[in-house]
Amino acid sequence: MYSDRGRGRGRDRGRGRGQWRSPGGGENWGFRGGSSGPSFHCDSPVGADGSSSDGKSFSNRGRNSQPNSRGWFPSYPNSAVNIFCQKEPLEKKSLEDSMSSTGRILHDQSAPSCSSIESNHSDCSVASNSVNKGDSDTVSVPLGDGAKDGSMHLDLSHKLNIVPLENQNESLLSFQAGAKDPLSQEMDPNNVASAGDSGYSEQQAVVKLFDICLPKTGTIKLKPSLLAKNREKRNDAKRAADGMNGRILRPGMVLLKNYLSLPEQIQIIKLCRDIGLGPGGFYQPVYRDGGRMHLKMMSLGRSWDPDRGEYVEHRPVDGAKAPIFPSDFHPLVERAIKDSHALIERNLKSTSAEVILPSLSPNICVVNFYSESGRLGLHQDKDESQESLDRRLPVVSFSIGDAGEFLYGDQRDVEKAEKVFLESGDVLIFGGMSRHVFHGVSSVQPKTAPKALLDETNLRPGRLNLTFREY
Numbered sequence: 001m002y003s004d005r006g007r008g009r010g011r012d013r014g015r016g017r018g019q020w021r022s023p024g025g026g027e028n029w030g031f032r033g034g035s036s037g038p039s040f041h042c043d044s045p046v047g048a049d050g051s052s053s054d055g056k057s058f059s060n061r062g063r064n065s066q067p068n069s070r071g072w073f074p075s076y077p078n079s080a081v082n083i084f085c086q087k088e089p090l091e092k093k094s095l096e097d098s099m100s101s102t103g104r105i106l107h108d109q110s111a112p113s114c115s116s117i118e119s120n121h122s123d124c125s126v127a128s129n130s131v132n133k134g135d136s137d138t139v140s141v142p143l144g145d146g147a148k149d150g151s152m153h154l155d156l157s158h159k160l161n162i163v164p165l166e167n168q169n170e171s172l173l174s175f176q177a178g179a180k181d182p183l184s185q186e187m188d189p190n191n192v193a194s195a196g197d198s199g200y201s202e203q204q205a206v207v208k209l210f211d212i213c214l215p216k217t218g219t220i221k222l223k224p225s226l227l228a229k230n231r232e233k234r235n236d237a238k239r240a241a242d243g244m245n246g247r248i249l250r251p252g253m254v255l256l257k258n259y260l261s262l263p264e265q266i267q268i269i270k271l272c273r274d275i276g277l278g279p280g281g282f283y284q285p286v287y288r289d290g291g292r293m294h295l296k297m298m299s300l301g302r303s304w305d306p307d308r309g310e311y312v313e314h315r316p317v318d319g320a321k322a323p324i325f326p327s328d329f330h331p332l333v334e335r336a337i338k339d340s341h342a343l344i345e346r347n348l349k350s351t352s353a354e355v356i357l358p359s360l361s362p363n364i365c366v367v368n369f370y371s372e373s374g375r376l377g378l379h380q381d382k383d384e385s386q387e388s389l390d391r392r393l394p395v396v397s398f399s400i401g402d403a404g405e406f407l408y409g410d411q412r413d414v415e416k417a418e419k420v421f422l423e424s425g426d427v428l429i430f431g432g433m434s435r436h437v438f439h440g441v442s443s444v445q446p447k448t449a450p451k452a453l454l455d456e457t458n459l460r461p462g463r464l465n466l467t468f469r470e471y
């Protein structure tokens with residue numbers, strides 16, 4: 001998935017942690033490269049709510065420092081934890097050793113976990129999403145393949161035990177290891193390894209559920225302010241004006257703007273919400289040293305271990321196996337690849353699109369939910385199988401909800417990275433020569449989600465991202 005760590009294949013080892021930092025005032029944004037290897041910045045110790053205690057960052061320039069898996073930047077639940085970036089990989093045994101025989105693990109998902117980040121957007125307007133150096137590198141072509149005609153809407157609900165949105169109540173929802181669900185395989189209560197705020201204290205893992213949709217309260221909605229109305233109008237007008245179009249950002253990297261129809265986005269939210277409330281559903285990855293990632297995630301098809309940075313049978317936090325990968329996603333991913341091929345062929349007047357951007361048959365989907373202060377550091381996605389990586393099979397990313405500022409580049413250096421805004425309905429694909437591009441999400445743009453999407457789903461403020469991969 002997102003790791004820089006090797007699995008005996010001679011890849012980089014070691015994990016550093018970093019965070020986005022503002023470009024001015026002597027602060028850095030994320031990782032910086034250097035001749036003797038990149039240096040990384042750890043999160044400050046933070047309070048229990050994950051907010052930075054002093055707004056500053058510690059810097060660690062350890063030898064061989066690498067970001068942690070996917071460059072996820074944790075915050076620390078208390079100042080006593082080790083804030084150094086460089087850590088040896090966690091052995092499962094030591095995890096188990098560190099647990100008492102009654103390790104109950106309860107993550108505080110409701111607490112805001114992300115320290116706020118400073119962000120300078122003045123130089124990265126939406127128009128700047130023609131990311132490469134010159135416009136010649138950016139192609140904008142209307143797409144035709146029926147993504148918007150409503151004919152390809154997903155009907156995913158038949159597979160699901162959909163919980164009515166009205167019944168949402170985060171405090172009542174928790175999943176205990178050992179519970180069964182058709183979307184997930186049996187969990188192994190003995191395989192409990194997690195680092196909640198209170199450490200390992202009881203035997204059974206309980207991951208507090210995270211509902212990406214807010215409860216429908218039934219209370220009368222206040223009329224939106226004029227300001228809010230105008231903002232919505234502007235956003236809607238922009239979306240309409242943008243239409244659906246495709247851009248080649250670099251060889252093997254294609255952005256399909258406004259690609260998923262509203263009904264498709266709604267279905268995807270409902271599906272993710274439903275799966276996310278079951279076994280193996282959304283949780284906030286926490287490192288065993290207490291560092292937290294700045295998002296909630298789940299992984300479909302295969303579990304993912306943040307400490308090892310690799311796909312595993314049971315996820316360490318609660319022993320859950322991954323929910324199954326819903327085959328309903330296949331047609332959407334296939335359509336996006338097909339349209340990308342058409343775009344490449346039109347643009348390059350070549351028929352070698354499959355060489356430039358190979359097709360994939362996804363069997364893993366990493367689903368991230370970023371709150372308004374969520375983020376993800378620059379990283380490469382390198383945890384898929386060696387064959388998949390060697391074939392440079394693409395990662396296909398769906399963005400839904402609030403827009404996110406997405407950075408990408410050849411190095412783990414935020415200042416050298418290109419920027420593009422990923423808005424609701426956008427699909428980004430990076431494969432072929434771009435398969436190993438460094439990428440991350442520097443910020444979420446609050447209140448940019450389409451109103452109709454929120455009205456229909458009650459999606460929380462924030463951004464949902466799905467990345468499809470073939471293991």
Ligand SMILES: O=C(O)CCC(=O)C(=O)O
Nearest residue numbers: 002070366368441465467
């Ligand atoms: O949220 C995004 O746009 C990127 C997610 C990502 O890079 C990942 O999950 O590996």
Ligand SMILES: [Fe+2]
Nearest residue numbers: 002070380381
């Ligand atoms: Fe990634």
